Amino acid sequence: MxxxxxxxxxxxxxxxxxxxxxxxxALAGSKIVQYETAVRSLDDYYQTIALGIIAYFEAEHIKGIVDPNEHQPKSVETVCAIVFGSDQGLVAQFNDEMASFVSASLKEVPGKKEFWVVGDRVQLLLSDQGFNTSKLYPVPSDINAVTPLVTEILKQSRENQQKQEISTFFIFHNQPKSDSGYTPVMQRFLPLDSTWKNTLQQIQWPTKLHPQIAGASEPTLVALINGYLFATLFKACVESLASENASRLDAxxxxxxxxxxxxxxxxxxxxxxxxxxxxxxxxxxxxxxxxxxxxxx
The missing domain is CATH 1.10.287 (Helix Hairpins)
Structure with a gap:
């Protein structure tokens, strides 16, 4: 009694x-502000980079891109899933929903599976479902720590593609909703083939004038591709961090x-x-x- x-x-x-x-x-609310600001800034940057690549295709009259792995048997392909989760708790079902979404999405994808995971907690949940993680990265503690993480993942992905160890990369992360909450999403990251080109060209050129390339075409394309890959991965990481703090705020x-x-x-x-x-x-x-x-x- x-x-x-x-x-x-x-x-x-x-x-x-x-x-x-x-x-x-209060801490979660303050972090959400900086992550949401970064997401809005990246939207404009990503749009500019995408339009630049579209302009290059138009100016150089590129109709298609040849995939070197196109004729490779699907059974021997290795697919890499880059999964963004969290290291800390008090985020409700943030990691559980992501792990379930990854498992359900990859069932439809043929080939061997490799996992590069950002966050200890989602890695443990994926391990419980029978997925082995080959690379584990810590979750960035703030917006300044995102760039080193993205740079390292880009470096590793390029090395694996050059060695032809991995054929396709997918990114899995939670994306904030416009009103509240978040939703898990999956996007194809690499390779930059005809599928990528067709997806990119769904963005409409804003004017009726035909685009032109100023300067040498090859360095321009390299700079645009590097900017596109960096912006894509950076945006996925920041959206995941914003979703994580939104989930923590709700909790x-x-x-x-x-x-x-x-x-x-x-x-x-x-x-x-x-x-x-x-x-x-x-x-x-x-x-x-x-x-x-x-x-x-």
């Missing part, structure tokens, strides 16, 4: 937990509400128990007073 001292300790513990929840809620808001309800319940119990204790003391005083009156001559 709860005592007044026990209830006081519970109330103080709930207040301390509420303070921690508020601090984590902290629910926790704060539950703690507030718990505090209300504890305060009611405390006041009821304290009132009962006061009533008992008053009854003892009255009973003693009446006993003294009866015993007096």
């Amino acid at each position: 709860d005592t007044l001292e026990n209830l006081r300790n519970k109330i103080q513990g709930a207040k301390d937990l509420k303070s921690v929840t508020r601090a984590m809620k 902290m808001q629910r926790a704060e509400k539950n703690i507030a309800d718990l505090l209300d319940d504890l305060h009611k119990k405390y006041h009821c128990l304290r009132q009962s204790s006061i009533d008992e003391e008053l009854f003892d005083v009255v009973s003693g007073f009446e006993a003294l009156i009866e015993d007096s001559p």
Whole structure:
């Protein structure tokens, strides 16, 4: 049975937990702002890079791109999944939904599977589903740590493609919704073949004038491709970080509400128990007073 001292300790513990929840809620909210700002900036940059590549195709009259692995048997292909998750907890079903989405999406993709995972927690969930991770990267702690991670993944992917160890790369990450929440998405990252070209050319050229390339064409294409790959991977990472903090913010808001309800319940119990204790003391005083009156001559 709860005592007044026990209830006081519970109330103080709930207040301390509420303070921690508020601090984590404020931290998640502040991080979301910088990640969402980066996403909006990347949208414009990505659009510019994509239009530049489209302009190159138009100016050089490129109709198709030959894939060197096109005639390779599908059974011997190696497909790499670059999966973005989280290292920290208190993100609800953020990692669980991503792991389930990766598993369901790759069932339709033929070939051997290789996993490059960003985040310990999603890596453990993928391991539980029978997927082995060949490369594990830490989740960036802030926006400044994204560039080194993206640079390293780009370097590793280029080396594997040059050695023809991996034929296709896919990116899996959570993407923030326009209103609230997030949704898991999958996009084809490499190779840059005819499928990629056709997907890219769905973006409409903004004017009726035919584009022209200023300067040497080959260095221009190399710069555009490098910018495109970097922007694609950077955007996926930042959107994942924004989704992670949005999930943490939602979890902290629910926790704060539950703690507030718990505090209300504890305060009611405390006041009821304290009132009962006061009533008992008053009854003892009255009973003693009446006993003294009866015993007096």
